[in-house]
Amino acid sequence: MKLVPIAALLAVALASPAAFAQKKYDPGANDKEIRIGNTNPYSGPASAYGTIGKAIGAYFKMVNEQGGINGRQVVWMSYDDGYSPPKTVEMARKLVEQDQVLMLFQTLGTPSNTAIHKYMNMKKVPQSFVATGATKWNDPRNFPWTIGWQPNYQTEGRIYAQHILQNNPKAKIGILYQNDDYGKDYLKGMKDGLGDKAGMIVKEVSYEVSDPTVDSQIVQLQASGADTFFNITTPKFAAQAIRKAYDIGWKPTHYVNNVSASIGSVLKPAGLEKSVGLISTQYLKDPLDEQWKDDPSVKAWRDFMGKYYPDGNLADASNMYGYTVAQTLHQVLKQAGNNLTRDNVMKQAAALKGYRAETMLPGIRINTDTGDYAPIESVQLIRFDGQQWKRFGQILGK
Amino acid sequence: MTRRQLIPIAALLLAACALPLVVSDYRVFQFNLVLVYAIALLGLNLLTGYNGQISLGHGAFYAIGAYCAAILMDKYGVPYWATLPVAGAVCLLAGFLFGLPALRLEGLYLALATFALGVSLPALLKYHHLERWTGGVQGIVIAKPDPPFGLPINADQWLYYFTLAVAIVMFLLAWNLLRGRVGRALVAIRDNHIATEAMGVNIAIYKSLAFGVSAMYTGVAGALGAIAIQYVAPDSFNIFLSLVFLIGIVIGGLASISGAIYGALFIQFVPNVADEISKAAPWAIFGIFLIGFVYLMPMGIAGAVRMAVAWLQRKAQNSRRPT
Numbered sequence: 001m002k003l004v005p006i007a008a009l010l011a012v013a014l015a016s017p018a019a020f021a022q023k024k025y026d027p028g029a030n031d032k033e034i035r036i037g038n039t040n041p042y043s044g045p046a047s048a049y050g051t052i053g054k055a056i057g058a059y060f061k062m063v064n065e066q067g068g069i070n071g072r073q074v075v076w077m078s079y080d081d082g083y084s085p086p087k088t089v090e091m092a093r094k095l096v097e098q099d100q101v102l103m104l105f106q107t108l109g110t111p112s113n114t115a116i117h118k119y120m121n122m123k124k125v126p127q128s129f130v131a132t133g134a135t136k137w138n139d140p141r142n143f144p145w146t147i148g149w150q151p152n153y154q155t156e157g158r159i160y161a162q163h164i165l166q167n168n169p170k171a172k173i174g175i176l177y178q179n180d181d182y183g184k185d186y187l188k189g190m191k192d193g194l195g196d197k198a199g200m201i202v203k204e205v206s207y208e209v210s211d212p213t214v215d216s217q218i219v220q221l222q223a224s225g226a227d228t229f230f231n232i233t234t235p236k237f238a239a240q241a242i243r244k245a246y247d248i249g250w251k252p253t254h255y256v257n258n259v260s261a262s263i264g265s266v267l268k269p270a271g272l273e274k275s276v277g278l279i280s281t282q283y284l285k286d287p288l289d290e291q292w293k294d295d296p297s298v299k300a301w302r303d304f305m306g307k308y309y310p311d312g313n314l315a316d317a318s319n320m321y322g323y324t325v326a327q328t329l330h331q332v333l334k335q336a337g338n339n340l341t342r343d344n345v346m347k348q349a350a351a352l353k354g355y356r357a358e359t360m361l362p363g364i365r366i367n368t369d370t371g372d373y374a375p376i377e378s379v380q381l382i383r384f385d386g387q388q389w390k391r392f393g394q395i396l397g398k
Numbered sequence: 399m400t401r402r403q404l405i406p407i408a409a410l411l412l413a414a415c416a417l418p419l420v421v422s423d424y425r426v427f428q429f430n431l432v433l434v435y436a437i438a439l440l441g442l443n444l445l446t447g448y449n450g451q452i453s454l455g456h457g458a459f460y461a462i463g464a465y466c467a468a469i470l471m472d473k474y475g476v477p478y479w480a481t482l483p484v485a486g487a488v489c490l491l492a493g494f495l496f497g498l499p500a501l502r503l504e505g506l507y508l509a510l511a512t513f514a515l516g517v518s519l520p521a522l523l524k525y526h527h528l529e530r531w532t533g534g535v536q537g538i539v540i541a542k543p544d545p546p547f548g549l550p551i552n553a554d555q556w557l558y559y560f561t562l563a564v565a566i567v568m569f570l571l572a573w574n575l576l577r578g579r580v581g582r583a584l585v586a587i588r589d590n591h592i593a594t595e596a597m598g599v600n601i602a603i604y605k606s607l608a609f610g611v612s613a614m615y616t617g618v619a620g621a622l623g624a625i626a627i628q629y630v631a632p633d634s635f636n637i638f639l640s641l642v643f644l645i646g647i648v649i650g651g652l653a654s655i656s657g658a659i660y661g662a663l664f665i666q667f668v669p670n671v672a673d674e675i676s677k678a679a680p681w682a683i684f685g686i687f688l689i690g691f692v693y694l695m696p697m698g699i700a701g702a703v704r705m706a707v708a709w710l711q712r713k714a715q716n717s718r719r720p721t
Binding site for chain 1: 422638678
């Protein structure tokens with residue numbers, strides 16, 4: 001008696017292999033939902049970044065209200081790691097082993113991601129679009145389950161080098177860098193970009209995060225006769241460097257890395273009049289920029305913020321970042337269709353062809369393949385006019 | 399030890415041994431961290447609970463232990479188990495040396511000096527002349543030890559049993575130390591150091607030794623923690639870690655050996671509960687828990703357990719009394 005329905009089911013199954021073969025799931029995905037895990041610093045020294053996790057959560061709330069992704073609801077599971085690597089390990093294990101998420105997405109911080117790098121690749125669970133600019137996330141041969149997102153530091157360094165070579169091939173370059181992997185990544189990008197012209201660098205000086213100021217380094221750079229200054233510093237030191245260079249009358253062509261391109265936390269403390277002429281890069285639309293006031297994508301973002309994340313700060317570029325990176329994952333999951341295995345998610349993340357979210361600057365596209373795990377590789381140069389950043393020139397990079 | 403004391407300890411040990419066989423690997427990993435914290439808290443309790451010296455910088459000794467293990471494993475290929483005695487010895491020396499000048503400081507001043515230690519160590523770990531060993535901000539990634547002798551358990555379970563064995567040895571040593579002359583001297587110094595000195599106890603030596611032994615415990619815990627996490631970085635050992643240790647011993651119960659275990663459970667699990675309650679302000683929720691515990695159990699969890707047991711015994715005696 002009981003055999004009849006089973007036999008009937010079997011018959012159906014055998015009759016339509018295609019219909020069944022289409023849907024494939026790993027833990028964390030089924031007909032109804034897709035579980036996505038994340039760690040973010042909601043507390044602790046880097047808690048200013050926590051807003052990214054909240055913006056992403058709000059984005060998926062919106063997606064779910066609009067019917068989800070291919071009919072599946074996204075379950076966003078984000079835990080606080082306080083920017084402490086041991087906590088990241090614990091939370092990543094919780095997400096993978098207990099909550100059974102399909103993948104991790106946008107785990108934040110270079111040390112935190114380093115702590116789980118091996119684990120995620122051993123478990124073969126995607127560690128996707130991590131929120132850090134280190135170059136090591138683009139290593140598909142050794143770490144096929146980890147992929148970055150934002151332009152990495154080396155890419156950006158190479159782009160400044162290109163610009164220098166084009167505009168002032170006789171430049172004498174002075175470099176100030178933070179003595180850690182972040183600073184050295186930029187330095188390597190700059191040297192790679194200069195290639196056999198690396199001799200243009202007349203002086204390299206470094207500082208420690210624990211140093212009180214970088215004043216003496218700026219004086220050394222000026223004394224070296226450099227006429228071009230590549231400023232690889234985090235916000236506090238960037239502000240000091242900009243101000244000191246101005247105050248001692250050193251007026252080089254001044255490149256400051258994207259890490260410290262914030263008007264609010266760098267240029268204002270340094271003095272807006274002292275920041276005129278600074279060059280940096282951008283890849284997302286700046287919500288404060290006047291020219292995007294009526295841009296439909298920025299308007300859509302503002303509406304989204306008003307409706308789904310009303311506590312969020314409209315002046316904080318991190319909310320734009322979270323919104324944009326969430327759209328990238330949305331695209332990957334759309335592409336994955338009904339084949340929601342971890343393997344296929346990684347495959348799709350590495351098969352983005354000319355994709356762009358409208359909140360990225362015009363002309364910037366994401367291209368990835370199995371040998372290229374660096375999604376955004378182009379940026380546009382910007383120059384500060386005393387009030388705001390102005391974009392100029394072509395989109396640079398790949 | 400009386401039989402009445404032995405029975406709950408035996409039951410606890412049995413439960414601790416059976417645990418990895420019944421819960422998931424992730425939970426095993428969490429309980430592994432509980433054991434690690436318990437050793438660290440026991441160390442801090444020796445110093446603060448028994449000897450009355452407040453330390454706001456024990457995270458520094460934890461970090462030194464962790465880096466000892468990581469550097470030895472990564473740079474010199476030393477097996478993980480052999481790093482523990484080295485980490486312990488290095489921290490014993492570091493703690494003893496720090497304890498010598500700290501002799502002149504008491505109460506709040508000592509708290510400030512140790513606070514300075516806790517604040518400055520992460521910056522020191524990033525110092526570029528030490529980078530060759532410490533790996534700077536990038537830290538050191540180390541491999542997870544596999545179970546030896548082809549034991550039919552996985553790496554998490556093995557590490558848990560290894561940590562459990564170390565914890566048992568460390569707890570026995572502490573119990574042995576505290577129940578005799580040394581323990582009495584430590585407590586006497588805390589309660590009235592002038593009277594203690596008058597009785598012929600060399601306060602300077604005892605206080606520095608308490609610092610050294612305390613640091614040794616925390617250092618061994620740091621090494622075990624590094625092996626469990628498989629990664630060390632300066633960001634792992636910020637000043638907050640030191641504060642959490644202090645919270646752990648106060649909540650667990652000052653001057654109590656079992657308090658270290660309760661405190662470890664608290665600092666491991668309560669922040670996670672707080673995070674699940676509110677993403678917006680996890681530490682505010684944690685603060686509420688903290689106030690609740692301190693208010694309801696002024697002697698810590700160990701003190702509350704002691705009182706509950708005493709109350710039950712009184713009740714049992716009363717009911718046996720003929721009416």
